[in-house]
Amino acid sequence: MKAFKIPEATVMRLSIYSRYLHQLMDEGEDTVSSGEIANGVGVSSAQVRKDLAYFGEFGTRGVGYKVSELYLQLMKILGLDHRWNTIIVGAGKLGSALALYQGFSDRGFNICAILDINPAIIGNQLGNLEVQSLDQLSSLVGQHQIQIGVIAVPANHAQDVTEQLLQAGVKAILNFSPRVLKVTPDIVLRNVDLSVNLEILSFNLALNR
Amino acid sequence: MKAFKIPEATVMRLSIYSRYLHQLMDEGEDTVSSGEIANGVGVSSAQVRKDLAYFGEFGTRGVGYKVSELYLQLMKILGLDHRWNTIIVGAGKLGSALALYQGFSDRGFNICAILDINPAIIGNQLGNLEVQSLDQLSSLVGQHQIQIGVIAVPANHAQDVTEQLLQAGVKAILNFSPRVLKVTPDIVLRNVDLSVNLEILSFNLALNR
Numbered sequence: 001m002k003a004f005k006i007p008e009a010t011v012m013r014l015s016i017y018s019r020y021l022h023q024l025m026d027e028g029e030d031t032v033s034s035g036e037i038a039n040g041v042g043v044s045s046a047q048v049r050k051d052l053a054y055f056g057e058f059g060t061r062g063v064g065y066k067v068s069e070l071y072l073q074l075m076k077i078l079g080l081d082h083r084w085n086t087i088i089v090g091a092g093k094l095g096s097a098l099a100l101y102q103g104f105s106d107r108g109f110n111i112c113a114i115l116d117i118n119p120a121i122i123g124n125q126l127g128n129l130e131v132q133s134l135d136q137l138s139s140l141v142g143q144h145q146i147q148i149g150v151i152a153v154p155a156n157h158a159q160d161v162t163e164q165l166l167q168a169g170v171k172a173i174l175n176f177s178p179r180v181l182k183v184t185p186d187i188v189l190r191n192v193d194l195s196v197n198l199e200i201l202s203f204n205l206a207l208n209r
Numbered sequence: 210m211k212a213f214k215i216p217e218a219t220v221m222r223l224s225i226y227s228r229y230l231h232q233l234m235d236e237g238e239d240t241v242s243s244g245e246i247a248n249g250v251g252v253s254s255a256q257v258r259k260d261l262a263y264f265g266e267f268g269t270r271g272v273g274y275k276v277s278e279l280y281l282q283l284m285k286i287l288g289l290d291h292r293w294n295t296i297i298v299g300a301g302k303l304g305s306a307l308a309l310y311q312g313f314s315d316r317g318f319n320i321c322a323i324l325d326i327n328p329a330i331i332g333n334q335l336g337n338l339e340v341q342s343l344d345q346l347s348s349l350v351g352q353h354q355i356q357i358g359v360i361a362v363p364a365n366h367a368q369d370v371t372e373q374l375l376q377a378g379v380k381a382i383l384n385f386s387p388r389v390l391k392v393t394p395d396i397v398l399r400n401v402d403l404s405v406n407l408e409i410l411s412f413n414l415a416l417n418r
Contacts, residue, residue, distance in 0.1 A: 008409060009218060015408045016400075019387070041389065078408050079415025086407070093306035098403065100302050103387060107404045108411070148410055171417075172410040178228070178312065180250065188413040192406050195312045197399055198295070199224045199287050200217060201357055201381040202317070204397040206288025208380075 010051045014074050016041050017048070021071040033064040080108045085144045087170070089161045090152030091116035091124065091131040094176060098152060099126045112144040117157075134161075141168035148172045155179040219260045223283050225250050226257070230280040242273035289317045294353050296379070298370045299361030300325040300333065300340040303385060307361060308335045321353040326366075343370075350377035357381045364388040 020040045024032055034052075038045035052058050052070075055077055059065040075081050086109045088095050098104070099114045116122055117134045124131045132140065140146065149165035151158050151173060158177035165173065172188035175181050183189050229249045233241055243261075247254035261267050261279075264286055268274040284290050295318045297304050307313070308323045325331055326343045333340045341349065349355065358374035360367050360382060367386035374382065381397035384390050392398050 006412075011409050011412045012405055014412075015402070015405045019402075020389070023389075077412070077415075079411035079413075080408065084407075084411055084414070093302070093309050097302035097306040101403055103402065103404045104407060107408060109404070109407050147414060148407065150407075172414050174406055174410060180229070186417075188410050188417075190406055190409055192403075193224070193228075193312065194307070194310055194401075195316045195318070196221055196224050197383055197401050198293075198313060198318050198357065198359075199289065199316060200220050200399055201383060201397050202288035202293055203215075203220050203223075203286070204288075205293070205356060205381055206286075208397075 006054055010054060011078070013041075013043065013047070013051050014078060017051070018071060018074040018078065018080075021067050021074065024067050025071060029067050031064045032067050032070075034059070036064070083108045083110050084148050085110050085112050085146045086148040086150060087112055087137075087140060087144070087146045087165070088114040088150040088152055089116075089134065089137070089165070090114075090154075090176075091118075091121050091126070092152065095150075095152035096126050098150060098176075099129055109148070112146055113140045115140075134164075137164050138168040141165070141170060146170060148174065151175045151177050151181075153177060215263055219263060220287070222250075222252065222256070222260050223287060226260070227280060227283040227287065227289075230276050230283065233276045234280060238276050240273045241276050241279070243268070245273070292317045292319050293357050294319050294321050294355045295357040295359060296321055296346075296349060296353070296355045296374070297323040297359040297361055298325075298343065298346070298374070299323075299363075299385075300327075300330050300335070301361065304359075304361035305335050307359060307385075308338055318357070321355055322349045324349075343373075346370075346373050347377040350374070350379060355379060357383065360384045360386050360390075362386060 017037055020037060034048040035045040038048045058070055088099055088111060091114050095114060099111055104111060113132055114126060114129050115132050115134045115137055122131050122133050149170040151161055153161050155177045158179040159181055162173055162181050166187060175191045181189060226246055229246060243257040244254040247257045267279055297308055297320060300323050304323060308320055313320060322341055323335060323338050324341050324343045324346055331340050331342050356379060358379040360370055362370050364386045367388040368390055371382055371390050375396060384400045390398060
């Protein structure tokens with residue numbers, strides 16, 4: 001673990017910058033200034049420079065950044081210079097949507113398997129994946145050397161599934177359930193509540209009232 | 210618009226605190242300290258006090274906060290003391306999962322309608338909602354006085370759908386498509402990229418390598 005702490009908001013912006021740079025590459029752009037990145041993604045150019053400064057010197061004064069070089073460096077920082085094997089637990093609507101979400105694979109996340117406990121769902125085809133039984137969790141994690149587990153089960157099963165994932169060797173958990181999960185400090189945990197995004201809108205709408 | 214700017218990370222934490230307070234109310238708790246809130250949601254107690262201080266004085270020294278009062282105050286700050294009418298455009302897997310996501314209604318967001326352009330999907334039932342034609346957008350927004358539009362369409366349709374929503378009178382957009390949307394400054398816009406959550410995991414996993 002590096003000694004300095006990068007704010008999560010910075011990591012999220014690096015992710016956004018990298019997408020924008022990819023778009024510029026598609027458009028055949030060779031170089032880009034911090035001002036152009038700022039403009040393209042809707043932050044200040046000072047913010048762009050500050051975010052990039054966490055990771056050393058990029059770009060040349062007066063010339064800007066080489067698009068493809070900066071893109072590759074950001075992908076490396078984000079840990080996206082190699083692929084991460086991922087398992088989804090829960091094949092309801094949300095789990096199914098996640099399994100079919102093309103964006104994950106585009107960014108280096110292989111969805112290796114999706115599991116459920118409901119016999120009526122097990123065997124269903126979701127794109128290239130077949131929903132498998134939760135009983136297979138441990139063997140699938142070992143077989144595919146899965147590092148990331150995605151929790152898309154009801155709240156009352158979330159802690160139990162998490163413990164099964166960690167016992168099987170998963171190192172990071174993305175939790176879509178509303179349950180606050182307990183994990184040991186060596187595990188990377190992130191909670192996603194889809195409502196939070198709407199609440200940031202309502203907060204801002206309420207300010208404008 | 211208030212003169213001071215609240216960091217988005219603070220708004221997200223207020224949302225998390227309010228959920229935790231709701232859980233405490235369910236458990237019959239009467240008062241809570243900042244340390245207990247901090248412990249319950251996994252941040253420092255200094256962070257809890259700093260976040261709440263943006264909005265004036267809460268609680269009593271040595272006694273802590275009245276759970277129900279703090280909950281109601283947070284809900285008001287978050288704009289969740291009344292309900293927001295919401296429309297989802299795009300009834301693919303993601304749009305369908307969002308339409309069925311119970312968490313939205315629990316937090317005050319009424320999903321009034323879900324629309325698609327695909328005749329094979331229009332008419333499908335999603336919980337209490339029937340997928341309607343995109344042609345109905347303008348009349349539905351007017352009829353239900355919809356303030357929030359959720360974009361769950363492919364990238365190449367996202368800007369067009371956004372413009373239709375704004376023309377119909379929607380004031381806030383939650384964008385699940387990967388397209389960077391252009392809106393006027395009076396519109397509240399938030400982009401959600403589900404991959405970003407996985408990338409924050411991969412960033413942290415890469416730090417640990």
